[in-house]
Amino acid sequence: MGYSILGVTTMETLKWGIIGGGLMGREFASALGRWFALTGDVPPALLVAVCDLNPTARDWFKRVPGVTQITGEADELLANPDVDAVYVALPHNLHREFYVRTLQSGKDLLAEKPFGIDLEAAQFVCDEAKRLGRFVRCSSEMPFLPGAQRAWKMAQQLDVLGRVLEVRSGFLHSSDLDPNKAANWKRQNRFCGENGVLNDLGMHVAHVPLRLGWKPSRVYAQLQHGFGERPDGRGGMTVCDTWDNALLHCDVEIGGEVVPMRWETKRMAPTETNTWYFEVLGTKGGVRFSTKTPKTLFVFENGREQSWKAIDLGHASVFETVTGGIFEFGFPDSILQMLAAFACERAGVLGDRFGMATPDEAVASHQVWAAALQSHAEKRAIEVE
Ligand SMILES: NC(=O)c1ccc[n+]([C@@H]2O[C@H](COP(=O)([O-])OP(=O)(O)OC[C@H]3O[C@@H](n4cnc5c(N)ncnc54)[C@H](O)[C@@H]3O)[C@@H](O)[C@H]2O)c1
Numbered sequence: 484m485g486y487s488i489l490g491v492t493t494m495e496t497l498k499w500g501i502i503g504g505g506l507m508g509r510e511f512a513s514a515l516g517r518w519f520a521l522t523g524d525v526p527p528a529l530l531v532a533v534c535d536l537n538p539t540a541r542d543w544f545k546r547v548p549g550v551t552q553i554t555g556e557a558d559e560l561l562a563n564p565d566v567d568a569v570y571v572a573l574p575h576n577l578h579r580e581f582y583v584r585t586l587q588s589g590k591d592l593l594a595e596k597p598f599g600i601d602l603e604a605a606q607f608v609c610d611e612a613k614r615l616g617r618f619v620r621c622s623s624e625m626p627f628l629p630g631a632q633r634a635w636k637m638a639q640q641l642d643v644l645g646r647v648l649e650v651r652s653g654f655l656h657s658s659d660l661d662p663n664k665a666a667n668w669k670r671q672n673r674f675c676g677e678n679g680v681l682n683d684l685g686m687h688v689a690h691v692p693l694r695l696g697w698k699p700s701r702v703y704a705q706l707q708h709g710f711g712e713r714p715d716g717r718g719g720m721t722v723c724d725t726w727d728n729a730l731l732h733c734d735v736e737i738g739g740e741v742v743p744m745r746w747e748t749k750r751m752a753p754t755e756t757n758t759w760y761f762e763v764l765g766t767k768g769g770v771r772f773s774t775k776t777p778k779t780l781f782v783f784e785n786g787r788e789q790s791w792k793a794i795d796l797g798h799a800s801v802f803e804t805v806t807g808g809i810f811e812f813g814f815p816d817s818i819l820q821m822l823a824a825f826a827c828e829r830a831g832v833l834g835d836r837f838g839m840a841t842p843d844e845a846v847a848s849h850q851v852w853a854a855a856l857q858s859h860a861e862k863r864a865i866e867v868e
Pocket of ligand 1: 507573595
């Protein structure tokens with residue numbers, strides 16, 4: 484992935500294509516547009532090609548320097564020899580087809596969550612990536628927030644935490660509280676998948692626990708529907724049949740003990756706007772981070788008095804940037820950091836830094852979602868595959 488000039492190793496530029504230039508396609512392009520903010524050993528990266536069916540979505544990318552191909556045909560982008568890796572950000576019903584086409588075209592893949600509409604699709608893509616030997620990762624940017632990183636590191640220190648008593652991981656939205664908000668494909672099972680909100684937000688809550696090795700062994704799920712109909716954006720109403728809220732009460736083995744772990748994903752959580760949180764409580768110590776207070780990490784050390792210590796974090800990023808350490812970190816920064824992790828891991832220079840969600844982790848998350856759906860239907864706890 485690199486070459487040497489006069490004994491100095493230079494990393495090759497990672498040339499990207501995007502299939503699906505909607506909300507996340509634009510976010511991805513914006514993050515690549517400030518790649519020069521990264522100052523460490525990160526390979527250069529450039530967006531060169533974009534594919535979207537929608538001409539308005541395509542037009543937006545005319546503003547992006549370096550893009551030489553804008554097309555409505557995915558096959559044209561996949562045949563472009565200049566493209567090394569493709570970010571595919573499409574509705575969930577299209578994941579399997581377009582992920583596999585990308586892999587079979589010889590490109591590496593940055594997949595969006597949930598990595599296929601269901602477990603069977605996720606497993607198929609995972610197997611195909613291994614068979615073809617392609618580098619594949621799944622999008623999950625929240626763990627790259629400085630507070631999430633500190634919480635992840637502390638969660639590994641069982642000597643500091645003592646016996647772990649409880650783990651909570653969640654991702655909460657409130658936008659669906661408005662019944663007049665128009666429906667989009669994310670509210671309909673045939674596009675979003677039967678897992679509903681778990682397909683939409685589940686990877687965000689699963690990534691850190693799975694990376695810690697904390698895969699649930701058993702799950703009891705409570706799933707809720709939101710509004711059954713919404714405006715269709717064309718003057719009529721349309722059916723919304725996805726699960727909107729999901730509470731997963733899990734068993735997980737940590738340090739030889741079975742520990743309760745709660746995974747919470749909600750589109751109808753009053754007062755919450757894109758709130759991601761992760762909390763571990765032990766007998767000796769604990770840690771809590773929430774994007775509600777994005778620059779503060781809360782640490783608990785058991786002493787005579789019960790209290791949280793609040794630590795201001797600053798811009799403590801995984802990959803160094805030009806941004807001063809005292810400044811605040813935000814959502815676009817987490818996308819930039821996640822893309823840096825993809826580029827570094829693909830080039831073999833990630834080291835011990837946090838990496839993106841792997842295909843195996845995506846499959847593991849789908850195994851939990853499948854058990855959750857069965858649990859809710861049968862009103863009992865289900866062993867996870
Ligand atoms: N990581 C995150 O934080 C995050 C946030 C939101 C969405 N997502 C995920 O990103 C993916 C896309 O979601 P989004 O919100 O960007 O959706 P979106 O609806 O905003 O964009 C999807 C785009 O795909 C295009 N498209 C549809 N079919 C196509 C085809 N056959 N060929 C080419 N283009 C086609 C549409 O025209 C649209 O522009 C989903 O998997 C979603 O779960 C991730």
